[in-house]
Amino acid sequence: MTGNACACACVAATILLASTPYPSCAQDATAPPRPRIGLALGGGAARGFAHIGILKWFDEHRIPIDDVAGSSMGGLVGGAFAAGMSPGEVEALVASLRWDVMLASSAPFADKDARRKQDARDYVSQMAFGLRGGFTLPRGLSTGQPVEVVLGRIAMPYYAISNFDDLPTPYRAVAVDLRKSEVVVFDRGWLAEAMRATMALPGVFPPVVAGGRLLVDGGVLNNVPADVVSDMGADVVIAVDVSADLAHEARAESIIGVLGDTLNVMLRGLTRASLERANLVLAPDLKGMFGTDFDRAPEFIQRGYAAAEARKADLLPYALSDSAYRAYLASRASRRRTELPAPAFAEVEGVTGAQASQIRTRFLPFVARPLDEAGIEKQLSALIGTERYTTATYRLAVEGGRTGLMITVTPKTYGPPFLLVALDLRSDPSTGIAATARGRIVAMDVAGAGNEARIDVAAGTEMGVGAEWYRPMGRTGLFLAPRGGVERRQFNVYDAARFRAESRESNYRIACDVGYTSGNRFETRVGYAAEHLDRATTVGDRLLPDLNGVQTYFSGTLRYDGQNGAVIPDRGAFVQGRIRRFVETAKSAPTSLVAAADPADLLMADIDSTWFAQAGTHGRVFVRAAGGTAFGSTTLINAFTLGGSFSLGALNDGELRGSEFALVDAGYLHRLYRFAEGAAGSLWIGGWVESGGAADRLSTSAIKTNFSGGMIIETPLGPILAAASVGVDGRYRFYASLGNVLPSAR
Numbered sequence: 001m002t003g004n005a006c007a008c009a010c011v012a013a014t015i016l017l018a019s020t021p022y023p024s025c026a027q028d029a030t031a032p033p034r035p036r037i038g039l040a041l042g043g044g045a046a047r048g049f050a051h052i053g054i055l056k057w058f059d060e061h062r063i064p065i066d067d068v069a070g071s072s073m074g075g076l077v078g079g080a081f082a083a084g085m086s087p088g089e090v091e092a093l094v095a096s097l098r099w100d101v102m103l104a105s106s107a108p109f110a111d112k113d114a115r116r117k118q119d120a121r122d123y124v125s126q127m128a129f130g131l132r133g134g135f136t137l138p139r140g141l142s143t144g145q146p147v148e149v150v151l152g153r154i155a156m157p158y159y160a161i162s163n164f165d166d167l168p169t170p171y172r173a174v175a176v177d178l179r180k181s182e183v184v185v186f187d188r189g190w191l192a193e194a195m196r197a198t199m200a201l202p203g204v205f206p207p208v209v210a211g212g213r214l215l216v217d218g219g220v221l222n223n224v225p226a227d228v229v230s231d232m233g234a235d236v237v238i239a240v241d242v243s244a245d246l247a248h249e250a251r252a253e254s255i256i257g258v259l260g261d262t263l264n265v266m267l268r269g270l271t272r273a274s275l276e277r278a279n280l281v282l283a284p285d286l287k288g289m290f291g292t293d294f295d296r297a298p299e300f301i302q303r304g305y306a307a308a309e310a311r312k313a314d315l316l317p318y319a320l321s322d323s324a325y326r327a328y329l330a331s332r333a334s335r336r337r338t339e340l341p342a343p344a345f346a347e348v349e350g351v352t353g354a355q356a357s358q359i360r361t362r363f364l365p366f367v368a369r370p371l372d373e374a375g376i377e378k379q380l381s382a383l384i385g386t387e388r389y390t391t392a393t394y395r396l397a398v399e400g401g402r403t404g405l406m407i408t409v410t411p412k413t414y415g416p417p418f419l420l421v422a423l424d425l426r427s428d429p430s431t432g433i434a435a436t437a438r439g440r441i442v443a444m445d446v447a448g449a450g451n452e453a454r455i456d457v458a459a460g461t462e463m464g465v466g467a468e469w470y471r472p473m474g475r476t477g478l479f480l481a482p483r484g485g486v487e488r489r490q491f492n493v494y495d496a497a498r499f500r501a502e503s504r505e506s507n508y509r510i511a512c513d514v515g516y517t518s519g520n521r522f523e524t525r526v527g528y529a530a531e532h533l534d535r536a537t538t539v540g541d542r543l544l545p546d547l548n549g550v551q552t553y554f555s556g557t558l559r560y561d562g563q564n565g566a567v568i569p570d571r572g573a574f575v576q577g578r579i580r581r582f583v584e585t586a587k588s589a590p591t592s593l594v595a596a597a598d599p600a601d602l603l604m605a606d607i608d609s610t611w612f613a614q615a616g617t618h619g620r621v622f623v624r625a626a627g628g629t630a631f632g633s634t635t636l637i638n639a640f641t642l643g644g645s646f647s648l649g650a651l652n653d654g655e656l657r658g659s660e661f662a663l664v665d666a667g668y669l670h671r672l673y674r675f676a677e678g679a680a681g682s683l684w685i686g687g688w689v690e691s692g693g694a695a696d697r698l699s700t701s702a703i704k705t706n707f708s709g710g711m712i713i714e715t716p717l718g719p720i721l722a723a724a725s726v727g728v729d730g731r732y733r734f735y736a737s738l739g740n741v742l743p744s745a746r
Contacts, residue, residue, distance in 0.1 A: 004295035009739045036092065037318055038067035039076030040226040040278065042271070043219030044242035044707045045201070046300065048073025049094060050284040053304025055087035060128075062325035063318050069172035069185075069228040071218035074197030074240070076151075079191065082171035083154050084336030091301060093150075100674065101296035102146045103204070105138075110564040110572075110580045111324030111385040113520045115470065120557075120566040123440060124740045125718040130414025131441065138414060144205040145384050148196060149377055152659040155191035156373070157337035159396035159403075163188035168335040170232060172199040174218030174225045178207060183221050185228055186240040190395060200445025206390055209410075219243075226278035239278035242286060243271060276387035280314055284309050291406025295674065340371045343396065350389075351411060354449050359383065363394075363405055364531055370394075377406070377684070385520060388412065388444065405497070410617060417443040423717055424460075424739035425567075426644075426653070428492075462489045477516050481525070484510040493543045494655045497731070501540030507546075508532040513555075526556045533586045533637070541558065546638065549586035551598075555579065561661075567719050567742060568620060568684060568712070569612045588639055598635045605629060606640065606661075610743045615668065624665035625742040634696050642694040645741045649690060649725030650706045650733050656694035658701070663692030665743060692723070704729065710743070 002124035010337025028329040041051045052073055058065060070078030080090045101108055112120060120126075130136035143554050164171045164187050173186040175195035186194035189210075208215040216399050218225065226239040266316045268707040275281055284307035289296060310313060320328060346363040348356040360378050366372055376394055382393040390410045397406035420440040428434040441455040452470040466485025473479060486508045493501040513527030535547040563572035585598040602682055606628030615621045628640045636657070643655035647667055667688025685708040718739050726732040 010336040034064075034320070034324075035235035035318070036066045036233060037064055037236045037238065038069070038077070038229035038232055040237060040239040040274075041070035041078045041223035041226055042067065042239070043070075043072025043074050043217065044223075044286075044297065044611040045073055045287065046294045047242040047291050049076060050242050050286065050298075050304030051077040051240055051306070052087060052094065053284070053306070054092050054308050055081060055090065055306050056301070057308035058315075058660040059087050059318065061312070062320045062322065063171060063180070063315060064320060064325065065331075066072060066330045067170045067172075067173060067229055067234045069232065070202065071174045071223050071225055071603065072556055074217065074224075074242075075195055078545040079151075079171060079173060079195040080154050082169040083158065083166045083191065084168035084332065085577060087373050092295050093154075096517055097150065102150075103142045103294075105142060107143065107384040107387060108143065108381070108564070109566055109569070110712045111381040111520070112387070113382070113385050114523045114559075116385060116387050116515050116565070117520065118560050119420060119440065121561075121740065123422045123438070124566050125212075125420075125422040126716055127421045129419045129421070130412065131417040131419055132413070132415050133179040135419070136414035138206070138412075139393070144196065144200070144206055144386070144512045145380075146193070147199065148391050149380070149387045151192040151195045152291065152393055153373065155195070156340060156396065158191050160398055161191075162445040164191070164194075166335075167191075168332045172228050172232060174222050174224070174228060175200070175208070175215040175264065176218055176220045177213040178216055178223075179214050181221075183218070184213065184215060184643060185225075189342045189408075192393070192395065199298040224274055224275075224278075226253065227274050228233070234462045236280070237278045237282045238315075239275055240307075241271065241275065241281060241283045242304075246626065268713045268727065271286070280311070282311060324593045330601050337579070340396065341403045342370050343367055344402040345351075345399070346407065347397070347399075347404065348407045348409065350409040359407060359409065363407055366405060380407075382520070383409065387418070387530055404737070414695075416445075416512035417441055423463075424737075424738060426739070427735045427736040430651070434461040436462045454486070455643050458487075462487070464488060475517055479515050479517065480512070481515060481527075482510075482512040489539075491654055492652065493540070494539075494652060495541075495543060499540075499652070501537050501543055503544055504536055504538050506534040508534075511555075521560055521562050523559045524557065526554070528552070528554055531586075535637075547586045549580060550584060551586045551637075552584045553580045553582040563612060564613065567714055568682070570620070571613050571646055573609065573611045577605070579603070579605040582638075591635050591727045598637045602633050602635060602638070603631050605631070618671040620684075620686075622665070622667055622669070622743065624663075626692075628660065630659040633659060641691060641697065645721060645723065645735060646690065646707050646708075646743045647687070647729075648704055648728040648733065649708045649723060650694060652733070653702070658693075658695040658698070660696070660698040661692065662696035662698060662703075665689065665690045667708075675714075681719075682717065684714075686710070686712070 068078040068082050074106045076176045077090060080093060081393060097295060107115065109120060132459060150312065158167060162169065175184045175197040176483055177184050186197065195207065195212055197210065198218045199205060200207050200216045202216050220718050223243055224241050226237050229237045241330055264695060284303045289300065343366060346360055346367050348359045366376055373626040380392040380394065383389055388411060392405050392410050394405055394411045396403055420442065422436065422438045424436045426434050436458055437460055443453045445451060446453040454468045456466045458464045464485060464487035468481055468483035471480045486506065488506045490502060493503055494497055509529060509531045511527055511529035515523060515524045515525035515527040517608055530550060532550050532554045533547045537544065537546065558577045560575045563569040563574050570726050582600065585600055585602060608626040610624045612620055612622045624646065639657045639659060640660055640661040641654040641657050643651035644653035647663060665688055667686055669684045669686035672683045691703060691705040693701050693703045704725045706725045708723055709724040713720040719742055720738050721741055722736045724734045
């Protein structure tokens with residue numbers, strides 16, 4: 001029989017014998033059936049990208065894969081392949097992923113709702129803890145939500161399969177049940193859940209709760225599941241081990257080294273036991289490459305390809321003829337599903353009552369229309385942006401003969417309420433360093449669904465306590481927000497660039513705002529506030545008036561936040577404007593240098609804005625524009641100030657004071673390094689120009705220009721800035737800080 005005839009016969013056999021996993025198509029009709037080949041793909045985080053290179057080599061050399069099982073990253077690559085994707089499609093999928101987003105500790109900034117964006121800017125440390133039932137840490141560094149979305153896209157067409165043998169390539173995912181300390185092999189169920197469970201790396205992704213089991217990464221007990229592939233019925237088991245190479249010198253000089261080497265020895269011992277069931281083991285040379293090197297996917301893939309090429313003498317005996325391999329591919333393609341029905345209903349699981357009803361309402365517009373995956377994923381992102389849920393996913397489900405949307409949400413078990421913490425440090429010319437520790441408690445559904453309470457506490461150079469109760473008015477976007485608190489701060493006073501005094505100011509405030517929020521970018525408020533100011537000079541000359549009085553004012557604020565990050569975003573604009581009409585201003589005793597009081601009918605307005613854009617892969621350009629005015633009045637008590645990082649850095653913090661101010665910054669930041677692919681931050685260097693001034697009459701005041709440059713390190717405690725600024729007038733300053741001092745985080 002010719003090769004073409006053989007191919008036709010194989011296709012016909014596929015159609016007639018659809019219940020058979022694969023037809024036995026040999027080189028000719030009289031040849032014995034070819035062996036069934038199974039592939040076991042091991043875990044190793046980013047090292048698992050090497051599996052793609054193995055798959056590419058197999059495809060190019062016409063070696064079929066009849067069964068596949070995987071742990072951890074091997075489970076992701078193997079699951080994508082089993083779902084019908086070609087090696088090239090799997091490679092393209094990996095290349096499209098942003099691992100800083102995949103591994104992020106919270107919802108992407110752009111997806112957060114307006115209040116959660118405010119929290120992220122106020123507390124750029126990203127240190128958040130749960131207070132439900134006591135002080136609790138999250139179950140993982142990452143929520144796992146972006147991973148869930150990717151896995152859902154892969155698995156969606158197979159919503160109705162009965163078991164994983166019905167996939168284009170039979171598949172098994174290996175996980176571990178923490179409660180029973182035993183291996184769990186997924187051979188049926190929701191494909192995305194199985195893939196997510198095998199990837200639940202302890203400490204990185206939260207465990208998966210399914211069927212009463214608490215599931216984590218299969219690599220914990222079976223990192224290269226050759227035994228699982230053998231049990232699937234494979235005649236030839238080919239295992240791929242990408243785990244850490246223990247041929248290097250042990251790092252037992254430190255406690256961390258001892259623990260790391262001990263863990264590796266334990267995992268390798270378990271891996272060896274499983275590999276005894278393998279006929280052939282491929283171990284790519286990955287020395288010098290680590291599981292956190294997600295940005296080196298092309299190199300990992302090349303190393304995997306090279307590993308297969310190095311063993312081609314052992315692999316090529318399993319290669320098929322061109323016609324037989326085309327028949328194998330045709331059989332796989334015939335089992336691949338791509339069509340998705342229009343959902344007939346929308347249901348919610350994971351929560352009940354009002355929450356379930358509200359979530360279901362979000363997804364009703366997607367019923368009885370072609371499946372809109374992008375639109376559904378956008379709504380899921382908005383749910384995650386409320387910070388109430390660890391994950392929010394969807395799948396197609398069949399109920400009563402109808403196919404519809406099943407939305408699954410996983411509420412955070414450790415909150416709300418949540419505790420956000422931050423530490424602000426900056427160099428100070430009078431005390432050497434100014435330090436403030438801050439915390440915010442965010443409680444949701446306080447005195448009614450949708451209501452929210454914030455409680456802020458600060459101790460150090462700045463001290464205070466404050467609270468706000470946020471009450472939405474139905475679903476209109478309107479809200480009511482009474483608030484109040486007390487703040488106490490110390491600040492320096494300068495005259496002609498010389499430090500002259502240190503003042504202490506206390507502010508006791510009560511206020512109430514009515515506002516409107518649209519989507520997750522825009523908020524506006526109007527309100528009334530009453531403040532009692534108590535200010536006194538504690539060291540040096542009394543250049544500012546001592547105060548002990550009340551001032552009241554009406555205010556209006558507008559906030560637009562279209563950036564995609566709170567520290568150094570890729571792109572977008574942020575604008576915040578405020579206007580205040582004072583009804584009464586605090587009184588003070590006059591001195592030879594200061595006025596007795598601000599005008600009683602004082603009107604003031606200010607605005608601060610930043611814009612970021614990408615400049616190549618690693619660069620960011622930014623512009624900051626800010627200004628304020630008292631509309632011709634002279635104010636000292638409520639004066640604007642300039643000076644400090646990104647506000648004329650060659651000047652000390654708050655050195656310039658006046659009834660008017662203007663500032664423009666422009667600069668470039670270049671990313672040198674990403675920690676854990678950006679999930680733990682990045683290292684940046686850059687330079688910027690600052691120009692502006694503050695005075696009672698800015699038109700008659702000299703504008704100052706500074707040239708600045710420095711380094712920014714994003715850390716879990718917040719961004720660290722080390723910089724230097726020099727002015728055209730010759731003044732210069734070196735300064736360092738920790739906290740939200742960057743123009744994007746104000």
